[in-house]
Amino acid sequence: MGIFNALFGKSTDNVAEYIEKGAVILDVRTKSEYQGGHIKNAKHIPVQELGNRINEIKKLNKPIIAYCASGMRSGSATSLLKSNGIDAINGGGIGSLQRKLG
Template sequence: MGILSALFGQSTNQLAEYIEKGAIYLDVRTEKEFNTNHIKTAINIPLQELNYRVDEIKKTNKPIIVYCASGMRSANATSFLKQNGIDAINGGGISKVRNAIFK
């Protein structure tokens, strides 16, 4: 994975692959940000809570597309999830993920 994709999200093609696999959308922004604007089916687990809720994510047994506002928090979250054996990619910012969904 290149440094830019690590920071700002995967390519649209990889996002499309994960969408086709039935990936779950994980929004790691704050609850306030989530309530203002989010992807309809997304789960909201703020980055600072992720460590305590990793088992919840593992139980889904699905690949994960992580997103936030710009891709920075989602990059951290994706790295953490991968270290815990979860198939996850950094979708980047919410608008990038939304564009991949409605492509």
């Protein structure tokens, strides 16, 4: 396991598995980044707000695929979600995740 995976969890390798489980795609970029284009039906919660909105995510009762521009913020978001008992993976950057989603 590489250091990136150790810090941020598995990468987009499990995206298809999570989609099959009904995962919510979570965009953790800024409002302006989100408005500039996002993955269809993605829920938007900037990473800076995520800690205050954990209960909102828990109420979804679904696994989460987090993404951002490069995978760093979504890695932090994934760690936060997991530490709060939420099943989450880091979907990486938007471009990479869009390719995985087809």
